[in-house]
Amino acid sequence: MRRNSKVLIVLVLLTVLIAACKGKNKPPVARPMPPPSVTNNPNTGGPPPAPPVPVNEPIPVPPMPSEDTVMSKSIDDLNRDSPLRPLFFELDSSEVSGPGQQVLQTNASVLKKYPGMQVTVEGHCDERGTAEYNLALGERRALAAKNYLVSLGIPADRIKTVSYGKEFPFDPGHDDGAWQKNRRAHFVITAK
Amino acid sequence: MMNHRLRFKLCGAAVIAASAALLAQQPQTPPPQPQQPTSVGIILTGEGGSQIRLAVPDLLALSNDRETQEAAKTISEVLWADLNYEREYYMIPRDTYKSIPVAGSITAVPYERWRELGADGVIIGTVERAATGIRIQLRLYNVRAQQQVLGREYTGSAANPRIYAHTMSDELHDTQRQLRGVARTKLAFSSDRNKEAVVATVEKRDVKEVYIADYDGANPRRITINRTLNIFPNWSPDVRSIAYTSYRTGAPDILISNIYAGTMEQPMKGVGQNWLPVFSPDGTKIAFVSNRDGNAEIYVANRDGSNLTRVTNNPAIESTPTWSPNGTQIAFTSERTGTPQIYVVSSDGSGLRRISQETYADRATWSPPPYNEIAFTAKTGPGFDIKVLNIGTGETRQITFGEGSNESPAWSPNGRHLAFMSTRAGRSQIFTVDKDGRNLRQITRDGNNWTPNWSQ
Numbered sequence: 349m350r351r352n353s354k355v356l357i358v359l360v361l362l363t364v365l366i367a368a369c370k371g372k373n374k375p376p377v378a379r380p381m382p383p384p385s386v387t388n389n390p391n392t393g394g395p396p397p398a399p400p401v402p403v404n405e406p407i408p409v410p411p412m413p414s415e416d417t418v419m420s421k422s423i424d425d426l427n428r429d430s431p432l433r434p435l436f437f438e439l440d441s442s443e444v445s446g447p448g449q450q451v452l453q454t455n456a457s458v459l460k461k462y463p464g465m466q467v468t469v470e471g472h473c474d475e476r477g478t479a480e481y482n483l484a485l486g487e488r489r490a491l492a493a494k495n496y497l498v499s500l501g502i503p504a505d506r507i508k509t510v511s512y513g514k515e516f517p518f519d520p521g522h523d524d525g526a527w528q529k530n531r532r533a534h535f536v537i538t539a540k
Numbered sequence: 541m542m543n544h545r546l547r548f549k550l551c552g553a554a555v556i557a558a559s560a561a562l563l564a565q566q567p568q569t570p571p572p573q574p575q576q577p578t579s580v581g582i583i584l585t586g587e588g589g590s591q592i593r594l595a596v597p598d599l600l601a602l603s604n605d606r607e608t609q610e611a612a613k614t615i616s617e618v619l620w621a622d623l624n625y626e627r628e629y630y631m632i633p634r635d636t637y638k639s640i641p642v643a644g645s646i647t648a649v650p651y652e653r654w655r656e657l658g659a660d661g662v663i664i665g666t667v668e669r670a671a672t673g674i675r676i677q678l679r680l681y682n683v684r685a686q687q688q689v690l691g692r693e694y695t696g697s698a699a700n701p702r703i704y705a706h707t708m709s710d711e712l713h714d715t716q717r718q719l720r721g722v723a724r725t726k727l728a729f730s731s732d733r734n735k736e737a738v739v740a741t742v743e744k745r746d747v748k749e750v751y752i753a754d755y756d757g758a759n760p761r762r763i764t765i766n767r768t769l770n771i772f773p774n775w776s777p778d779v780r781s782i783a784y785t786s787y788r789t790g791a792p793d794i795l796i797s798n799i800y801a802g803t804m805e806q807p808m809k810g811v812g813q814n815w816l817p818v819f820s821p822d823g824t825k826i827a828f829v830s831n832r833d834g835n836a837e838i839y840v841a842n843r844d845g846s847n848l849t850r851v852t853n854n855p856a857i858e859s860t861p862t863w864s865p866n867g868t869q870i871a872f873t874s875e876r877t878g879t880p881q882i883y884v885v886s887s888d889g890s891g892l893r894r895i896s897q898e899t900y901a902d903r904a905t906w907s908p909p910p911y912n913e914i915a916f917t918a919k920t921g922p923g924f925d926i927k928v929l930n931i932g933t934g935e936t937r938q939i940t941f942g943e944g945s946n947e948s949p950a951w952s953p954n955g956r957h958l959a960f961m962s963t964r965a966g967r968s969q970i971f972t973v974d975k976d977g978r979n980l981r982q983i984t985r986d987g988n989n990w991t992p993n994w995s996q
Contacts, residue, residue, distance in 0.1 A: 424740075424742060427742040428742050440879075468790075475945075476919075476922075477900075477902075478860075478880075478900075478902040478903055478917050478924065478947055478948070479771070479772075479947060479948060479961075479990060479991060480772065480816060480859060480860040480873070480902050480903050480917075480948070480991075481857070481859050481860060481873055481875075481880050481902040481903075483785075483792065483815055483816070483829070483859070484829065484836035484857040484858075484859045485857065487813070487831055487835075487836060488835065488836070488857060491831075491835075508791075510787075510790065510791045510792070510813070511792065511813075512769070515748070515769055515771065516743070516745045518743065536741075536742075
């Protein structure tokens, strides 16, 4: 009996370990993705963790901009005080975090409210990566944000992606605060 | 005026043709045939086998005009610096022989005075007005033997007298040391020095354009004019074209500027996003990164975009390719183990192996033969440093040591020097350093400058 339970415990531990290892090897979000854009099918390339179900439920974020302000503003003015919020990333990561998912849900509801709105998601990186590699990392960040939006029902052809690597830092500083601001997917409205 | 410009162009074309001819023989490893009619087989040596001591006094200006006078001074200064750069000679500081009188003619050399100074060799020269610009005569004398070792005569435009010094330096290194000098090579890099902003963005974003300059930083020249990001320039082996990553269409794509023809090519014709192009050693192909199949992978295509082949196929990021000197292998960066590391693969995709064991490694760049080395950027602390990996022995040595952040190494065509970007002087600037870590030089000072690439 005692031996059996010991074996059982070991087995359970092993299972947990294997599961943990698997989890490490495969970050939940934004791993291999099918070709970007072109396809309109929202079923392709949805990131593994399904977003929380009630998408349109009010979330504790700034109030939705009123129709008038969005429609009356020029695109430049809209981007200066954008209804679409940036999404921030951890160092060397393109994983959409919990708070990041909230940001994207808000952005998705803005995009749903204004179906004519077209956006470009810019992937940005901090200076702690190399200029060369950061171009691919930024690309992956932009794509992660786009794929999440697509999984929330935004048509892929409304979202373009572009990586700027570490070429255009938002904060020119060289500290944690600056780096944090510079690791982002940044939304630029190109049409409304 | 017209005539002068034409002459300058012709001279430039001659220089290009000469370097192209040099390149044509380059793939065969033996050094180019020395062809010096005046002094076959005479090699200057140092006293008792020690390092040869050379002096380069001001050239003698045989015409009184200002242009000739200035050319005489410039050529001697630049020649001294060019010869000093390769460290084959001990270059006696020029201010120590200001008192030695300039010879009355190119043959009246005061040998005793140079002997007193401890010079083994002295380069005496003259500059004079010629029907087409200026004529320069340069002679290297053996001070002990009181004998001419090497003589050269150049005639051409006076617009850029530095080129005569560079040519003499390269010919001297070639004939005397069997060394391919770099004095006539160029650096390409991207820069924000023109201080323009990207059009139509809410945030102020500085334009980066591709520039070229002589290897010593002189004669900078802007290549791209499109007010956006133009980064990661890469020379074609014939030094007539530069491939680079441009955001001209709003997303990264490969452009090739033919810098003398003034034309531009877009080899990928708008398919996918493409970046970091590198010419194959024979110039017929480019390796690059593209997301056309969903994530960043390495591809190879002909220079015109045809015959596309995919080299890597992995869900991880693959980036930053470089060719082996014979064009059969490609080194690149992959984060398939969780951190960016350098891998080598045959250009058909077979024989993959990892070669770096760093916390973070990128921008592999393969040295020219006979060295089998890869320089790369490695994370060493808060910033990056340049390291060199010997592929044969597997040994890695560090070239820079945490003075600012140091990135994006590029080999000189003779494999003796590296150009790289460093923030050690505050802003981002291009530096060169010898592969033993000595002989550091700051090349750029105007604006910020990044991602150098060294021409053949």
